Amino acid sequence: MSRDIRITLPDGSVRTLPAGSTARALAESIGKRLAQDAVAAKVNGEIWDLSRPISQDAVVEILTPKATDALSVLRHSSAHVLATAVRYLFPEAGIGFGPAIEDGFYYDFEVPRPFTPEDLERIEARMHEVAQADHPFVREEVGREDARRRFKDDPLKLERLEELGDDEVISVYTVGPFVDLCRGPHVPSTGHIKHFKLLHAAGAYWRGDSRRQMLQRIYGTAYFTKDELAADLRRREEAEKRDHRMLGKQLDLFSIQEDVGPGLILWHPRGAIIQFELRRLIEDEILKRGYQLVYTPHVTREQLFFRSGHLPLYEHNQYPAMAAGAGEAEDVRYRTKPMNCPMHILIYASRQRSYRDLPIRLAEVANVYRNELSGTLHGMLRVRGLTMDDAHIFCREDQIEQEIFEMLDLTDFVLNKTFGLQYRLDLATRPAKKLGGDQMWDVAEAALKRALERGNLTYGLDVGGGAFYGPKIDVKLRDAIGREWQGTTIQLDYELPERFRLEYTGRDNRAHRPVMMHRAIYGTLERFVGMLIEHFAGAFPVWLSPEQVRVLPIAEAQIPGARAVHERLRAAGIRSSVDDRNETLNYRIRDGEVMKVPYMTVVGQRELDQGSVAVRVRGAGKKQEIVPVEQFMARVKSEIEMRALTP
Numbered sequence: 095m096s097r098d099i100r101i102t103l104p105d106g107s108v109r110t111l112p113a114g115s116t117a118r119a120l121a122e123s124i125g126k127r128l129a130q131d132a133v134a135a136k137v138n139g140e141i142w143d144l145s146r147p148i149s150q151d152a153v154v155e156i157l158t159p160k161a162t163d164a165l166s167v168l169r170h171s172s173a174h175v176l177a178t179a180v181r182y183l184f185p186e187a188g189i190g191f192g193p194a195i196e197d198g199f200y201y202d203f204e205v206p207r208p209f210t211p212e213d214l215e216r217i218e219a220r221m222h223e224v225a226q227a228d229h230p231f232v233r234e235e236v237g238r239e240d241a242r243r244r245f246k247d248d249p250l251k252l253e254r255l256e257e258l259g260d261d262e263v264i265s266v267y268t269v270g271p272f273v274d275l276c277r278g279p280h281v282p283s284t285g286h287i288k289h290f291k292l293l294h295a296a297g298a299y300w301r302g303d304s305r306r307q308m309l310q311r312i313y314g315t316a317y318f319t320k321d322e323l324a325a326d327l328r329r330r331e332e333a334e335k336r337d338h339r340m341l342g343k344q345l346d347l348f349s350i351q352e353d354v355g356p357g358l359i360l361w362h363p364r365g366a367i368i369q370f371e372l373r374r375l376i377e378d379e380i381l382k383r384g385y386q387l388v389y390t391p392h393v394t395r396e397q398l399f400f401r402s403g404h405l406p407l408y409e410h411n412q413y414p415a416m417a418a419g420a421g422e423a424e425d426v427r428y429r430t431k432p433m434n435c436p437m438h439i440l441i442y443a444s445r446q447r448s449y450r451d452l453p454i455r456l457a458e459v460a461n462v463y464r465n466e467l468s469g470t471l472h473g474m475l476r477v478r479g480l481t482m483d484d485a486h487i488f489c490r491e492d493q494i495e496q497e498i499f500e501m502l503d504l505t506d507f508v509l510n511k512t513f514g515l516q517y518r519l520d521l522a523t524r525p526a527k528k529l530g531g532d533q534m535w536d537v538a539e540a541a542l543k544r545a546l547e548r549g550n551l552t553y554g555l556d557v558g559g560g561a562f563y564g565p566k567i568d569v570k571l572r573d574a575i576g577r578e579w580q581g582t583t584i585q586l587d588y589e590l591p592e593r594f595r596l597e598y599t600g601r602d603n604r605a606h607r608p609v610m611m612h613r614a615i616y617g618t619l620e621r622f623v624g625m626l627i628e629h630f631a632g633a634f635p636v637w638l639s640p641e642q643v644r645v646l647p648i649a650e651a652q653i654p655g656a657r658a659v660h661e662r663l664r665a666a667g668i669r670s671s672v673d674d675r676n677e678t679l680n681y682r683i684r685d686g687e688v689m690k691v692p693y694m695t696v697v698g699q700r701e702l703d704q705g706s707v708a709v710r711v712r713g714a715g716k717k718q719e720i721v722p723v724e725q726f727m728a729r730v731k732s733e734i735e736m737r738a739l740t741p
């Protein structure tokens with residue numbers, strides 16, 4: 095006997111359909127056009143295949159290519175098409191995982207040799223055939239035994255299968271000849287996958303574990319439209335030219351070396367001066383804004399992190415414990431610190447605090463260590479040794495709004511006013527599982543909102559996206575080629591003050607618990623500098639440039655004069671150098687261009703006689719301007735002092 099179910103649509107209207115109807119049938123009942131465009135459906139917040147029967151009352155949204163969630167469905171489906179093509183061409187290939195990722199998709203294969211660029215071309219051509227065949231994605235729910243039988247030749251899938259809990263639904267998807275153990279969801283058929291590109295292949299350990307076998311991962315991307323794909327490929331090409339690892343080498347900024355280990359950055363002099371300038375900027379600025387600097391050690395007894403709750407919860411992310419220091423009890427253990435918060439807390443707690451002392455803003459540019467999986471490390475962008483521009487603010491509840499307002503202002507000063515970066519803000523609110531009562535969250539969220547509104551800032555709401563211990567504001571940066579980067583986070587924390595029993599004496603003479611905030615404007619200096627290298631394509635504004643002026647004598651006779659100019663610049667606080675190598679002037683100019691030096695000054699006899707230099711500005715080609723040395727110095731100095739975004 096067929097029973098009816100009630101389907102609530104996003105506009106609040108309700109439709110009645112027989113139980114077991116699919117989202118496709120729902121789309122057809124709404125309109126032909128919608129049914130044609132539909133790629134998947136959101137059923138009670140979960141993304142489903144269009145063809146999956148809905149057996150109970152539900153809230154359903156039909157997803158068309160315009161929906162933000164639709165793209166990852168397309169990309170995951172593209173990964174299956176990739177695996178289908180690989181199985182045609184390499185029938186022996188073992189299959190691992192094939193998810194959608196932020197900017198595309200990948201699939202891992204166990205094959206006897208790495209894929210070559212020619213292999214990728216053949217695979218991509220085969221993918222187009224699979225797409226044109228318009229195979230449906232067929233979902234089946236199967237029993238464990240059945241699944242074992244189907245994947246008997248795929249040991250990696252069997253391993254995954256054994257990890258699925260007894261109460262989990264085991265689903266498989268079939269595309270033409272290819273069957274995959276997969277949760278889905280997928281687009282209805284391979285015909286939806288038209289605009290894709292395979293990007294590259296790289297080795298990847300099975301499950302990111304270096305003790306397991308090395309698989310070959312093929313990366314690709316896919317879009318619903320040709321134009322979006324073309325724009326993405328152009329952006330990738332541009333990004334490749336800006337790759338901070340390549341530029342870091344070319345500009346001699348940093349290295350990562352085997353003897354030191356992965357994820358640990360050696361800052362060369364040219365990179366170190368950039369870090370120095372960033373530290374100086376933030377430290378000068380926060381001292382003006384009422385912060386106090388502190389310094390804390392790199393290692394600590396591990397009991398501190400048990401007290402903070404980071405151990406044992408985040409043990410996998412920390413370096414293993416070290417033995418006790420000389421003369422201490424044998425069972426004492428030390429760890430490198432993964433964060434500074436507990437130490438700053440101890441400084442706060444080291445004396446009685448009164449309501450009049452608050453807010454207390456403790457800041458430290460500090461090194462912390464996190465044991466990230468080696469497979470996830472990426473140049474300066476993902477490292478194990480992190481330099482954070484960290485700060486913790488301890489304040490009263492009635493001070494939250496003002497503190498957040500000031501932090502947002504500082505964020506804007508640094509990111510936008512100084513570096514010219516665009517950004518957007520997200521306010522992440524209380525999750526379902528949270529610490530403390532609703533009233534506390536009401537106060538905190540309202541304060542954050544008022545601070546955002548007072549700053550006239552537009553922001554998105556990430557409902558339920560906050561940490562269990564407090565709401566936060568996330569900053570997403572946009573770089574010169576439109577890519578988004580995770581930036582500053584401003585995090586409220588009700589948990590750590592509780593765990594450490596922090597107090598201040600209120601106006602009422604009673605003990606109260608302060609609110610704590612964590613924030614880092616750059617985040618880590620590694621990641622921020624990596625991002626800046628790519629944003630500026632290595633052509634840093636003059637105040638950040640490792641070498642601000644390069645002085646070039648035309649011929650040997652002008653070397654002493656050129657050195658004198660260089661000495662004057664250096665005495666004025668300008669980072670200058672002389673290139674008096676026995677090479678042609680053109681060769682030396684070319685070298686200065688490769689090193690992206692903002693100003694080169696050419697010194698000939700005529701310039702020396704006049705007390706002037708011929709200035710070449712980066713990016714202005716062959717144009718030279720004859721300027722008195724005095725005037726040139728004043729110009730560079732003022733640009734440095736203003737932290738101008740020139741040349």
Ligand SMILES: [Zn+2]
Pocket residue numbers: 170174192274275276277278
């Ligand atoms: Zn899948």
Ligand SMILES: [Zn+2]
Pocket residue numbers: 433434435486612613
């Ligand atoms: Zn913190």
